[in-house]
Amino acid sequence: MGSNTLSPQERRSSFATVLVAEAAERAGFYGVDAILLLFMVQQLGITDHRADLMVGAFAAMTYATPLLGGWIGDCLYGPRWTAIFGTLLLSAGYALLACTTLTSRSFFEPALALVATGNGLFKPNAAQLVRRLYEKYPLKRDSAFTLYYMAANVGSALSMFLIPWVRNTFDPLLAFSLCVAGPACALFILLTQTGTLRDLGILTRQSVSLKRATAFGTGSVILCILSVTFILYSTSLARLAVFSCLTLVFILWATLYRRATPSERLSLVTLGIMLIQSIAFYCFYQQMQTSLTQFALTNVDGTFRILGHRIVNFSAAQFQALDPLFIILFSSPMAGIYNVLSRRNRDVSLPTKFAIGFGFVVVAFFIWWGGIHLAAGNLTSAWFMAGGYLALAMAEVLIGGLGLAVVAKYAPASLNGIMVGAYYLTVGAGMYLGSEIASKASSTAMSQAVQSQHYENLFGILCLCALALALLTLFLAQQLNRMEKRISGKNVSNTEI
Template identity: 40%
Template sequence: MTASLPRAPARAQSFSVVLAIELWERFGFYGMQGILLLYMVQRLGFGDKQANLLWGTFAAITYAAPAVGGWLGDAVLGSRRTMLMGGIVLTLGYALLGFDFGGQMALFAALSVIALGNGLFKANAANLVRRIYEGDDAKIDVAFTIYYMSINVGSTFSLLLTPWLQQRFGWGPPFFVCSAGLAFGVLSYLLFRSRLQHIGSAPDFEPVAWGRMGAVIGAMVVAGAVLLAVLGSPSLGRGCVWLAAIVTLGIWIYLYAKAEEAFRPGLRLAYLLIVQTMLYFIFYQQMVTSLTLFALRDVSSQFTLFGHTLFSMSAGQFQALNPLWIMAASPVLSWVYGTIEKRGWNFPIAEKFIAGFALVALAFLIWWWSAATSTTLVSPWVMFWAYGALSVGELLISALGLAVVARYVPANVGAFMMGSYCVSNGVAMYLGSIMANYAAIGEGVAATDLVTTLHAYAGLFRILFFTAVICTLLFVICLPFTRKWDAQHRAAQEQSEA
């Protein structure tokens, strides 16, 4: 009687392991994000422009780093091992913020460690989800939508918790809570990692190469020193952002030139949709920068209904409206996608992106109108409804950006393309910080001067509204091309499977 091989865990079991550690990673990152800009402005005394640009540089580095992390996962350490290492490094980075040394260099050091950890973690976690559902386009869309919804549980809780902790216990404890949450996520992954034993890139199925591991750790130390210099120099940071964009574009061109003819329509469509997602992140960056400062200076904290106060939110907590809306809308969108598939209808990703950008335009129209017409503090319900439009737009654009890579990019460069997708988003977030500085309040203006601050934010939101409208129209014009490339990609897939 022959011994039977152990059966591979079900897809849902494998998916749940990645989902759990991603949830805690988002808990840490968004908890930090909820108070970091306020930490710069209120604790360290940064001006608006300095804080916005530092956050933009950090965001660009944080989103660009997964391009390297994806390559390490694909070719050097393996996706599972690289993701785990990233979780450990991120835990250390949040702990460094928790010590609250109060100096700029200490801040730069902590942010450098966090950027490195995110680079190792982000692309590989997404690539594992892609590998779990590889070959099933319908389930990929649903899986990434659920993935996006579920990880927002962690971000919602931390965005509500860390500003509350900061107001009551100071700046250090909330950062330590971010670190402790991710430490718990790493421990949970270690306990259940056997459910991913059949999922990963080629190096995951080989013994650990300790020489490679040592080389990676050494390279990380050098990279951390470089990032410390970049974060401390705005001009150097700006140069690095543009260099990353140019290098990524060059690699895209190289991959396209080397790709087989059958893969090229899918790559063209992937590139176009990634650029559209990149544009979305210019608007997304406003949540962390201009919208947080708008909430701090010009928005009432008290939610009232018929004259009765329901609850209040601080400036940092308003960011939690984004994941709250995402969690509420994700099941609805997943149901819509499932219903469309069952009835044989077609709602391509490119058309979802157009609907998403229309909602982005609506969000900034609401913010523009409220800032332009108010003479007193703006009602927080304005933030509630505008965040709703922006967040549903995010689900239609950013959540499916990952699905674009999973669907249209060849598997052998999957993790790298996940990383380069993140690079493009990082560049966009840097541009978003530059846009936010159009509403930067000068040193001679009091933060309580509503006339000046409302006028500044109204001007910024007007620009963003018209930009979103133009983007929506351009994407409509591109529809014939996206439909053609999608049809060619599907035909090539069917031919290869025949």
């Protein structure tokens, strides 16, 4: 049974299954993500500068491996079984991180490699299931992917509040052990729930025998785990791997462009431009896990107060939970707005939504810069941190939340899984470059006042860069919208003739 034969109730049931599995898996992943940097610095004794770069390398590999996962899902196992394989690797990776706290530091890089590879198998194929559900319903696609993105943030918000508290109150062993529950729950859901999802997640074509598919897939995954492990040991090797992967994406895009028809080329040009914009956005996004977390640890008063009365206190890691919390609040209303605009034929184009998103990036870094400036060398108020996270969450809803919708709309349908992997690779490249930027402001040898000035300069520069990008993306959106209308007009004319 394919997605075209599903009843509305079956489609909703299948979609709900994917949303719950995504939320559970992301709860484990972002629980680890929230405490990883501080665990490296405080428990493993890694320097701030090296920790920033290593976190960036891990992020890059986490989002590069979906290229492999997309290929395996498209050509070998199908999206459902590839996602299931991913949850197994994620569970093993988190368990090995827990072992790192008990035994040897040498388990750390292999554990991260298992997590990166497991994420690469799960992410593009969960998204592929959503695409298949709504491939014949384009007016509902942006809304569906926005809700899918919200589901990921439901899981991450809960774990990013809970896991740092568990680490601080008890120990990292318990924190990492709790993270295993996330992918384990996703595994159970994908194996047992919703019969329609079983049929939806099969291969659309069978190009190789089952025995060869198993050998190719298993061998590729093992090679990936070993490669990522070695990359994480070396900063220079990580940098080389990131730019090599970007080169691979460009070659893939250029090959598709050369073979495309004129109308398909417009879609590929739009896709290429928006992938570059995605890289730029995630340079800013990565500051949450790196420079903003380090800044919160040393230069922020984590207590929220109203009229002098203490409301709640946040640890440095818990500030990151504000991002998914705000995304949860914004995603459902935004999905509703998209649906209303679509029904009235007044929908805003994806390039324009990206441009508006970069405007919110400007606001976020202006708030953080302003908070440091007003603090004048003292601790920055937690409210400024929250205000910046709110603005960046709006940007993420408009850019990160719709990145998969961009691929679903502009990429060739036969290669959607691979192109989802290519999209995630650009996300990882942007996060690695963001970590490179953050490492410039990570020296613990500085006094608090000098550190504050250092972060003020960093956030001010990032604010100006975001402003330039916002203006550029707005200009590009106008040009792409005109080109798309021109091509659509020609197609209508040809149809009438």
